[in-house]
Amino acid sequence: MAVQAALEKCEQYEPWTMEKMYKVGGFLLINEKAAKSSPLYSDRPFNSNEDHLYKMERLETLSGRQTFYVDHELYIKMGAATNTGMEGIRPQSKDYPYVFMTPHARWSIHSNYKTSRTLLRLQRGVPAAQVNRVVAEAKGIKDGDTIRIYNALGEFYAMAKLSSSAPADGLVLEHGWEPYMYLKNKGHNEVVPTALNLLEMADGWGHLKFGGLWDGNQYAYDGAVNYEKAKDVQY
Amino acid sequence: MSKRQLAMVMDLNKCIGCQTCTVACKTQWTNRNGREYMYWNNVETYPGTGYPKNWMELGGGFDAAGDLQPGVIPNLEADYGVPWDYNYESLMGGQADSNTFHPHISPTWGPNWDEDEGAGAFPQDNYFFYLPRICNHCTNPGCLSACPRDAIFKREEDGVVLVDLDRCQGYRYCIAGCPYKKIYFNPKISKSEKCILCFPRIEQGLPPACAQQCVGRIRFVGFLDDEESQVHKLVHKYKVALGLRSDYGTQPNVYYIPPTESPAKFDAEGKIIEGSTRLPVGELEKLFGPEVHDAIKTLKTEMKKRKETGVSELMDLLIAYQHSDMFRLDNNYYQQVAKENKRNPLAPVDTRYIAGKFTKAGGHH
Known part of the structure; x- marks a missing residue:
């Protein structure tokens, strides 16, 4: 239909x-x-x-060019008139001390190709999260263990990859996995607040009015989580 | 020794670990008929356990006296990993709530299991790089020496190492004998199979699938004795391409440009430690031998020269402006070989491998 x-x-x-x-x-x-x-x-x-x-056509921005400066009142008020690195808005909590990062996957465009058997065999075959080797060992987690990743919003499960490249205060999981690929059908968005970015509200709504490329701005890395070795389930 | 030798050079500075080569090879040759678990081409993260697991510690190859060393045959489940499958049909009925999409076994090992894990501590000195591996088509192949059936041969015309499937009886001594563990046992036909350097493509003047598809443009292919070839220049003229674990004594013909460019380390305050490199040179020496020091020196000198003068043949070669500039193959040569041997110039020049294609297990006894 x-x-x-x-x-x-x-x-x-x-x-x-x-x-x-x-x-x-x-x-x-x-x-x-x-x-x-x-x-x-x-x-x-x-x-x-x-x-x-x-053909020197305009881009779909207010200036018609690549825009790195927006002098809207709200942008200035929030210190975001130009591209600026800021602290994440996730809660600074001892209960959930790890920032949850979901970078783009190596082979998939979002969830596209995510169920390809050929490609799944070239990783862990199930959703896997890179965790800092030292932190994970202190938590009694071994490589290949199933871990429960949780916060006040919810929980999901992933296979632990003990990595030297994962920051001690973070957890890295490639994006694009569908909820049905996870244990108990709980996807990684279970723990992501997806707070609306206030800049989105400038001049009404729609990132300075809806354009063809508007997709709704949120905050990057607004998820604070904790993780532990899963007790009763395993991938 | 064969009359001529094909070689491949892989520039590790450019490998991004995308596995396009792996998939190119897999879909061309090994996604069927008992070859599902094999990766004739794999890309592993170094440092890491590699594929098959800990292959560098499984023996094979030759000692200084030239004697074949004993080796271990890896285990399918523990060392290669069972190629798991999925319940795709569960996605069709709209019953996702009750029936999660999952592999048919719990995955415990695979060809890229320790992807990106590396060594060191974030963010001070963590590091890793990618190591793509195919059969080295060695001048002195461990697999060939180990075979009691004379089923493995090295082609006269280009040095490609192949299995004569008609002669192979599946004894698996070749797997123990190969120090790179790049020859595999096919349980379905009970014979050994391995990378064939895409010889049907090579004979038509086309590079192997892994090299053709490489998005990082890291793979050069050509004849070592052809002084105009990229591989000759990198291996013999500039001596920046080195064999992997040449200490195994098999004289490998796949060469690597060592990864020379790694970021500096950070100190405890997060400041850059000037002049330091994350990638320990000792690790590179372990993989590529003591010659690695000279290779790094040459690469750095040429890079500096290029920056200062704008001229460096070596840098131009490694940049590979045109994909076609990375290969120097010649289908006329193979037609010539066919003619000399009174064979059909349009068919593959060697019939032994092709003839074994339809062989069933337990043919000759």
Whole structure:
């Protein structure tokens, strides 16, 4: 039904129909309207930003250029008029002393390809978190153990990777895992507050008005967690 | 010794550990027919246990007198890792609440198990680098020496080491004999199999799949005796590409540019310790031998020269502006070989490997 609706509503899918998709084996070809920031050629790869580089078109920002300075009152008030490194807003709590970091995964674009057997076999096959080797050993956690990661919001489970590259006060888990890939169907967002970034509210709402690239700003690394060896479950 | 020798050079300064080579090889050759657990190409994090687990401590190779050393055959479950599968069908019924997507066994080991773990302490001196590995197509192969059936051969025309599957009886002495543990037992056909350096591609003038797909452009391929080849220049002219664990005595033909560029260490206050490098040179010496010092010196000198004068053939080579500049292969050469041997110039030049393709277990006794 969703596909049907998309076929009807999106001009980028014209002139494809469900029947035509069945006939060719379950896919469609997008038309030239599907491209943003560059033309879509039929005979060579898509390279983004040709419109801006060669046709000098404006970017979808207030200035039309790459913007590194916003003099809106709220931005100035919050000390964010220009790109500024700040302390995280996570609670400074002894109960949850570790910052929860979810960097981009090596192979997946968000959850895309996350269930690929070929790729899963090249890591741990289950969601795995890098924890600092020294801290983990002090907690009685061995490499490959299942750990419970928790805070006041909730909990989830991951396999521990004892790493030299993980900071002592943090825990690193690649993003993109779907909740159903975790034990008990509890995904890593169980412990993430996802607080709305106040800058989002400048001039109403929508990161200085909704543009084509708006995706709702939140705070990075607002999750403070603790972790322990899981008691009754194991990957 | 073969008449000519193909070689590969991998620039470890450029490897990002993306495993594209691993997947290129896997989907081309080893995702089926008993080869599922094998990784003819793998990328491991060093320092680490590697793949198979602790392969450097499993014996094989030769001592100084040239005698083959005893070796251990790794265990599928403990050392290679069972290639786990998933209950994909559980995702189809909309029952995700009751039936989590999970591997069919609890994973306990795999080819990239200790990815990014490394050594040292964050943030003072933690470090690791990636070590991609394929069969070294050695000049003096441990696997070949260990085989009581003469089932392993080294091709005259290019030095590629292959298994004659018709002759192989699955004794597995080759696995013990190979110090790199880059030959594998196929339990389905009860024979040994290994990296074939993509010889059907090579003979058409194409680089092996792992080299063709490498996004970091770290892999150079060519003939060592071809003075115009990149591999000749890196190995013989500049001597910056070195064999891995040459002390095993097999004369490997895959060479590595040692990782020379590592960040400085931090002191207790988080300040940079000037002139320090995170990557201990002793570790590199262990992997690439004492020649590593000269190689590092040459690389640093040429890098400085390039910065100051803008000119360095070596740096240009290593930058590899064009992907096609990394390979020097020649399908005419193979056609010539075929003609000389009165074979079909359009077919692979060696029939022994191909002939064994359909061999079933327990053929010859």
